[in-house]
Amino acid sequence: MDIIAQEFQTPGNIGAIARAMKNFEFTHLVLLNPKCNHLSKESLDRAxxxxxxxxxxxxxxxxxxxxxxxxxxxxxxTDFNLQRNPITPEQLSKMTFKGKVGLIIGREGDGMRNEELGKCDIIVTIPTSKKYPTMNVSHATTILLYELFKNSKKEKVGDSIRHxxxxxxxxIFKLVNETLKKLEFATEAKQNTQRLIWKKLIGKSNLTKRELMVLYGFLRKIK
Known part of the structure; x- marks a missing residue:
């Protein structure tokens, strides 16, 4: 799994995340459009x-x-803000992934925006106090990596299954879109909601290749 730091502005936070990664045996750090020098003295000292x-x-x-x-x-x-309907780190840690996987740590200031979350297969959040829910990015990353590390040491059912x-x-998203276009909706917004729900369902379900092909066949018959 790659740990993707999105548009970080503070070198120290990048260094702290690198340190947490080593604590929990993650090695691939990816910087998405960084706004600072990740090899600065501040970053290296924190690492x-x-x-x-x-x-x-x-x-x-x-x-x-x-x-x-x-x-x-x-x-x-809420039920109406589908972009921010997440799972917990513990739930994430029990899922099995294949292929290239990226965990995006959002910006230090305002995190990930709705349209960016919409491109993700899964959304995760750390349960915190409602009075002050936002954590420092390096602290939040440490908790996420701890949960993933803890469960990685357990044998997971389905490791040999193709995902x-x-x-x-x-x-299948393309087929969903084609199918939705042929169905009648009262408004375009309702059609877009259906599209988003399908994307989130498929992402959260972490479907196997076989399950996806069965769903694909079903949608083709509807189409």
Whole structure:
């Protein structure tokens, strides 16, 4: 799993995340459009013995090549804000992924925006006090990595099962869109809601390749 730091502005936070990654045996740090120097003295000092993670960090402009994207948010939604309908770190840790997986840590200031969360397969949030829900990004990352590490040491049922790839999911999303266009909705907004719900259901369900193909066959018959 890649840990993707999105548009970070503070080198120290990047260094702290690198340190947490080493604590919990994560090695791939990715910087999405960084706004600071991740190899500055501040960052290297905060990383302590995880400097190699910083030095090997990859800088990217987008995350289009990931099979599964996991977004993060501190702001919980309602039934009507489908973008912010997350799972907990513990629930995430029990899921099995195949292919290229990225865990996005949102901006230090305002986190991930609705349209960015909409591109993610899964959204995760850390339960905190409603009086002050927002955590420092490095502290939040540490909790997420701890939960993932803790459960990675347990044998997971289904490790040998083939899971749906990004291409598989894109193919079924395309079919969902084609099917929705043929159905009558009172408004375009209702059609868009259906589209978003399908995307979230498929992302959260972490479907196997076989399950996705059965669903694909069903939708083709409807179409």
């Amino acid at each position: 302590t013995h995880a400097k190699e993670i910083l030095k090997n960090a990859k800088i990217i402009k987008n995350h289009d090549d990931y099979d599964t994207l996991i977004g993060t948010t501190a702001i919980l939604g 749906a790839t990004k291409d598989d999911k894109e193919r």
